[in-house]
Amino acid sequence: MFLRLAILGMMALPVSAECVNTPSFTKGVTVRLKDGSVWSALRQAHDVIRIEEIKSPTEYTKYVVAPYGVYQTESTRNGSAAVTEYHYIRAVPEPKAGMDWTSNVMAATTKIGASAGNSWREKVHVTAGAEQVLEVGTCRYRALGLDIGHLGGPYPTVQHFTYFPDLRFGIQTRITYPASTVKKAAVASMTAD
Numbered sequence: 001m002f003l004r005l006a007i008l009g010m011m012a013l014p015v016s017a018e019c020v021n022t023p024s025f026t027k028g029v030t031v032r033l034k035d036g037s038v039w040s041a042l043r044q045a046h047d048v049i050r051i052e053e054i055k056s057p058t059e060y061t062k063y064v065v066a067p068y069g070v071y072q073t074e075s076t077r078n079g080s081a082a083v084t085e086y087h088y089i090r091a092v093p094e095p096k097a098g099m100d101w102t103s104n105v106m107a108a109t110t111k112i113g114a115s116a117g118n119s120w121r122e123k124v125h126v127t128a129g130a131e132q133v134l135e136v137g138t139c140r141y142r143a144l145g146l147d148i149g150h151l152g153g154p155y156p157t158v159q160h161f162t163y164f165p166d167l168r169f170g171i172q173t174r175i176t177y178p179a180s181t182v183k184k185a186a187v188a189s190m191t192a193d
Helices: 002-011
Strands: 029-033 038-043 048-055 061-067 074-077 082-088 100-111 118-128 132-136 139-151 157-164 169-176 187-192
Antiparallel strands (some): 029 187, 061 074, 074 082, 082 100, 100 118, 118 139, 139 157, 157 169
16 A cells, blocks of 8 residues: 555656646746747636736737637737637537547637627647656656647648646647748746746
8 A cells, every 4th residue: 555655656746846736827837938938827717727928039929818728719919909719619628648629619800999800710620649748847747749720710720739737737839830830849947926
């Protein structure tokens, strides 16, 4: 019995007091990517995460509101003065290794201050790879790669995420467009605020 508890204790991740955990996101976590961007992640009700850009070398996204940090329901980009909202037809599942999930989505972009905007329908296809252990600084976390393909709408893309099951949190690390790839980088650090 003692050996079993010891093994279970060794498997628990993260192990260091400086490592973030699920409750850390209720006060906020600062996430730095290796491309130099810095993000603030804050958990709201129902595992919805608001990820806001603090510093960006590319000024791509200003903020994203998304269940688990991955299924965006609202976002805006720097300089666009517009908000895009997404409504999934199916309830979004918690990401897990090996998942293959699809849903239709209603999306609309509205300029800030305008009463109407551009709307469209698309399909999202979500796939996840095998679970691995990822070292972020001195901390070790269970993680998996997650891809969300946006199909059939005016903006076909594939968003690539790193998802941390123990934290119930994911962050976009790269986005691929049909003609090119916007390179972002892996997670460099995560610290509790």
